[in-house]
Amino acid sequence: ANAPLxxxxxxxxxxxxxxxxxxxxxxxxxxxxxxxxxxxxVPVLGICYGMQWIGHVLKGKVEPALTREYGFTRVRVxxxxxxxxxxxxxxxxxxWMSHGDEVRGLPQGFTDCARSQSESxxxxxxxxxxxxxxxxxxxxxxxxxxxxxxxxxHWNP
Numbered sequence: 001a002n003a004p005l006x007x008x009x010x011x012x013x014x015x016x017x018x019x020x021x022x023x024x025x026x027x028x029x030x031x032x033x034x035x036x037x038x039x040x041x042v043p044v045l046g047i048c049y050g051m052q053w054i055g056h057v058l059k060g061k062v063e064p065a066l067t068r069e070y071g072f073t074r075v076r077v078x079x080x081x082x083x084x085x086x087x088x089x090x091x092x093x094x095x096w097m098s099h100g101d102e103v104r105g106l107p108q109g110f111t112d113c114a115r116s117q118s119e120s121x122x123x124x125x126x127x128x129x130x131x132x133x134x135x136x137x138x139x140x141x142x143x144x145x146x147x148x149x150x151x152x153x154h155w156n157p
Contacts, residue, residue, distance in 0.1 A: 005034040015042050015153065020049025024064075024101050025056040038131060045084075045152045046133035051124070052101050054133050061105025065120060073097040075122045075136060079113040082125055083155045084132050084148050093144045095122070095136035102135060130157065 008016075016037060023030035031049065035057045038044055046054040056062045075095045077085045095116075103121050106112060114123035116135070125132045132152060138145035 002031075003033075005036050008037060009040070013040070013042055015044065016040070017045045017047060017152075018050030018053060019047040020053065022098075022100075023049060025049070025052050025062055026101075038129070041130075043130040043152065043155055044132070046131075047139075048098065048135060048137055051103060051133035051135050054131060055103035055105075055107055055124070058107035058110075060103050060107035060110070062101055063104045065100055065102040073136065074117045075114050076117075077114045077123075079111060079123075079125075082113045082123070082132075083127060084123065084125065084134070084151050085113065086151050087147055088144055094141060095134075095138070095145070096140035097136050103133075127157070130155070 018033060020031050031053070033053070038054070038057070052062050072094050074092050076092050077088060079085065080088065080091065097116065103124065106124055107126070109126045109128065110124045112121060113125055116122045120135065122136060123134045134148070138148040
């Protein structure tokens with residue numbers, strides 16, 4: 001989160017994954033990347049705090065969650081043709097959630113891809129810009145989480 005944009009460019013990334021921790025995007029000292037990382041022309045995946053950060057930086061609406069989700073939570077995929085959810089065997093999947101804030105209003109150009117059982121936004125994307133985000137932790141899910149990460153890594157517009 002603290003790497004200067006020039007240093008990131010020097011590494012010539014093929015994609016970026018933005019994650020974080022238990023912070024709120026509103027906390028003083030919370031991880032803050034240079035917003036220009038979203039304009040490097042490489043795919044970006046925001047995970048949990050990363051989704052909230054993307055929503056906040058791109059002028060979506062991020063607020064404290066009405067229902068704090070922690071632990072395994074069912075997620076309903078509402079956009080099965082999303083590059084992230086390609087090949088998912090079912091419209092619902094178990095995911096691991098751990099968050100206090102959530103994206104309550106999509107940034108311009110983003111679409112809603114999945115909802116949690118409490119109807120909170122669980123995934124969003126702007127395929128044109130190559131920016132994807134999930135509220136859950138795919139690395140803690142079973143096969144579907146690995147498939148999602150693989151779909152992101154192999155995404156080719």
